[in-house]
Structures are given as structure tokens and as C-alpha cells.
Amino acid sequence: MTLTFSIEKYKNLLIAHVPKLIKTEAENEKALAVVEELMHRERTPEENELYQLLITLIEKFEKENYHFNEPTNIQSLLSFLFEQSEKTKVELQEFLGSQQLADDILEARQNITPEIAQKLGAFFHVEPTLFTET
Numbered sequence: 001m002t003l004t005f006s007i008e009k010y011k012n013l014l015i016a017h018v019p020k021l022i023k024t025e026a027e028n029e030k031a032l033a034v035v036e037e038l039m040h041r042e043r044t045p046e047e048n049e050l051y052q053l054l055i056t057l058i059e060k061f062e063k064e065n066y067h068f069n070e071p072t073n074i075q076s077l078l079s080f081l082f083e084q085s086e087k088t089k090v091e092l093q094e095f096l097g098s099q100q101l102a103d104d105i106l107e108a109r110q111n112i113t114p115e116i117a118q119k120l121g122a123f124f125h126v127e128p129t130l131f132t133e134t
Helices: 007-017 025-039 045-065 071-085 089-096 099-106 114-124
Strands: none
Touching: 007 045, 025 045, 071 099, 071 114, 089 099, 089 114
């Protein structure tokens, strides 16, 4: 059975949620809440369209407002990951095979190349894209 897309149902979803360019943190949180709700269930074609639209708007807002690749943010991200994973700096040094490289990454003296992002992703068991610009 193929589900068909209903313009009327989609129009009602758009009226209910009024998606628009996200300009504030509050608007972003509201959009994230809708995405979270839709994420955890089987979506109709209309809901899936709204879901994809909201994700696009959220990504645009976050890319413009959260600068994940700035050294201080990379350092914050790494601190968070160390705390959550209970891994140590020594374990990272051993994993990378270089105390100097680990220190340079942690002190933001080393740019996060795609190769380093892959290694950090593997070490922390997260997506390497967390460490790179999109």
C-alpha cells in the first residue's frame, strides 16, 4: 500500500506549527520539540515533509549561531566528551599514538582535519562530523 501525500493534511500541519526561519533560541527550542515528537513515531508523508522542513530550518539556525569549529567550542566539546565517556587524556594520547598531537588538539593548536575528526569520532564513539564544518 502506497501512502499518498495530502496537500490538505500538510496545509493543516503548516497552520498548526507555522514553520518559518528560526531567529531566536526560543524558536529553535520550539522547532526542536516538534522534531523530537515526530522523530519517535512512524510519520505520515505530510508529517515527514514537516519533519524535513524543520530539520532544515534548525540546521540553518544552528550553523549560523553555533560555531562548533571555533577552538573554544572544540575544547568545550572535547571536555564534554571526556566527561561523558569517562576517558582520559592519557587514553587519547595512546589511541592517537602521540602525546604531542593529543596535547595540540586539546589546546586548540592543531586544526581538526578530516583524518583527526575520524580518529576522534572513533575514540569517543561519536560521528566524526561533530568535529568538522558542514
